Structure formats: structure tokens, C-alpha cells
Amino acid sequence: MKSIPVLGTLALLACGNLAAQASEPVEWITDPAELAARGFDPDGPPIQRLIIEPDTRPLAERLAERELIETSVDVGGGNVRWASVQATDFMLLGDEAAYTTQGNFNFSCLAGAPTNLFADAPIHFRDDRRLRFFDVWTHDSSASGDVEVLLYRVCQPAFTAEAPVVTELASRSSTGSGGNQFSFVSIPGMVHSQNSICSYWVRTRFPNCTAGIDLKVLKARVVWD
């Protein structure tokens, strides 16, 4: 009966690989300063990051390409291929930190003591879908900084306790100071949602809170196949 435990071991090893799949181009973030800049413990375990090749084509051309593959769907029905979070879904990572939504779908951190530059919003995907695009809407009227919005995945074994493995799947940052903005990035490789072992969230990173309502996150959306 030796083959039976071996089978079980192989199965659990195969399923217990919480790091990236072979089809996911990833690199490790180990620099403490870079970890801290993303809101992680600088002395904590490293995280993974998908390697994204920059697409320098004009936004209109890239959107036109997406139009070809994004056919109409039954909104609210079984064919919906996206999930989104908006400003009021975010929670700053400390309960004392000040923020405002301006009574609307805006989210900004506010100066005060203590401040917190990071806010998270859980996001849910349908299971076993290939994640394709990360869309971000921001408002940037600040000449001194940009607001960044990132997509993360945290995985643990399906039925046991173990240290979580975090992967940064995508990030977008506002640019300039021209006000409302939209941008997106393609998620490379074959990144599939795995709801039995992974959870997903969107993180906002403000450079500071003195900019106040000059820096806002408005909405983020993930589109899958």
C-alpha cells in the first residue's frame, strides 16, 4: 500500500504549490524598502510580482483591441466577465487614520495623526477564470505625487494552516496632475482565479496624505476571459 501515501503526497504537493504556476512570469520582491513602500512588513517574507511588459501603444488602440474580444454580456447574469470595487469599498489599514469619500465614490486619505497611506478593498472573481485586464480610475490634481492602485492575491492551502503567499498581479499609477484618469494593464501569462486556495484584493497606495482630495481612487476593475 505504499503507493497510496505516495499518491496522496503527490496530490497535496501539486495542490499545495501556492507560488506562481509555470505559466505565470514572476519575480520576487525582497528589498525591504520596496516591501515597505507597498505596505508590507519590510522584515517579513518576500512577495511575488508578475512581470508585466510595458505596452507603449496609444490607449485608443489598446482599447480597440479589447473591444474585439469583449462581446456583449448579460449584465448581472452568468456571462459577466468582470468584478469591480469602487471608492467606498476601501478601508485604510489602521482604524485611526483619517479619510474622506466626499459623500461620493471618491476615496482620499487625509492628513492627521496617525496617517495611513494604504487602503484595501476585497474583490471576488468567478472561479477558475483567466484574469486578463486590470482597469483603474483615479483622480490626480497633485503636482507632487501620484496615487497607485494594485491588485494582489494571497494563497494558503485549501484545508490547512500555513504562511500565506502573496503575489502582486498588477499595478497602475496616476500620472501628472490633470484630474480624472483611466488606465489599464494586461495581466500577463495564464493567471487563473483559484477561489479554493486564494483570495484577492485591491490596494491603494497614496504617496502622502497632505495632498488630500487632490489624490483620489475612484474605481478598479478586473476583466477575465
Added chain:
Amino acid sequence: MKTLACITLAMAATVLGHAPAALAVEEDPEAIAGATDLGFYAQDFRSQVGMGARRAAPSARYRSSDGTSSYNCNNIVAGGERTIRYPFTVPDSRVLEWVRVWGVKGASTSDLTLSVQRTCMSPTQVNPTTSQLVGTTLTSTGGQFSTTLFAGNDVPDNFNCKYWLEVVFGSNATACAASHVDLRIYKMRIQTLMPDRLFRHGFRIQVPG
């Protein structure tokens, strides 16, 4: 479908006596009351990170500092609200089986009470009726934990009811922990089942879409 294939393989190994006991109990179709021959293919999972919590009051202090989007109890002195909640929805066509919670419970931390709750109201019954479907208390202090609650194969009534996982970090008579890193909720996950159904035109095997 790689995930399902992996889990099915692991389940087979479990039946053959290799995998951890928790796995065997949680995925054994025979453990589902009244169910017969239900395949794992009909299972579906939905999870949310710890920071998806709704605090029962602003005095429920928290910090999330380890980068995993965990909810860390930061009531490190006596006082303050200790209840947080994770609302969730189970589609009408499914039954609620398991709720699993991952976290950290270190030394000298308060007991952690976990429960699945349902509150129902209707146009004719305006007094909310709250029922606890299942509950458990964790007293361990060994660090990382993963625990499960069996919700009794509850058939959801979303028209009149709302559901949530409730987490209580001990009593407000004492600190929940000495430090915010000692008592954390990494994430929660609900596991639901779509049973096979008989339609007028024939029998249909449901596969999560």
C-alpha cells in the same frame, strides 16, 4: 479546472487514508446530511480577505500591517468593541456547507469565537429573527490556525435573509492580545454546493460556472 482536478485527487488520497483529518471530514460527501452520491464537482468556493470585515462599532480597533490584508485585532487594552462581521451571499440555487477561517492566534490571546449567523425579515415579519447556524470557540495559542464550521447544509432564503460570519475577539474586559500581530484573521471562505436537479427535459449535472 486544474484546481478541481487537484482537489479531487487529494480527496481520493484522503479516502485512501493519507491526507489530514480535517480534509477528510470537510470534503466527504457522506458528511453532508441527507446527501447521497454528491460529487465534488458541484462544490464552489468564495473567499474574502480579512480586511473585508465590517466592524460592529468604531471602537473595534484594528491594524493590518503584515501585507496579507489580514484583520488584526488592535484592542490591546481592555475595552472596545470585539465583534466583526463578514457578510456573504449564497445563491438561491446552492446550499451552504462549510465556512473556513484562517488566521493567527498566538500566545496569551483571547479566545476567538466564530459563528455563522442568519437574520431574516419579511414584509409580514418585521422583527428581525437572527439564528446561529453554527459556532465554535478557538482557545489554542499555537500561532497559525485554519478552522472550519459546518453550516448544516443550509438552503439559503436570500429573499428574506442575510448571512454573515461573525468573529468575536474575546471579552472587552481584557485586551484581545498584547500586540496587533498576535490575533489576526487572514481570510474566510464559504464552500457551497449546487445539487444535481431534475428538470422537465431531463436530469442535469451541475458544474460551477
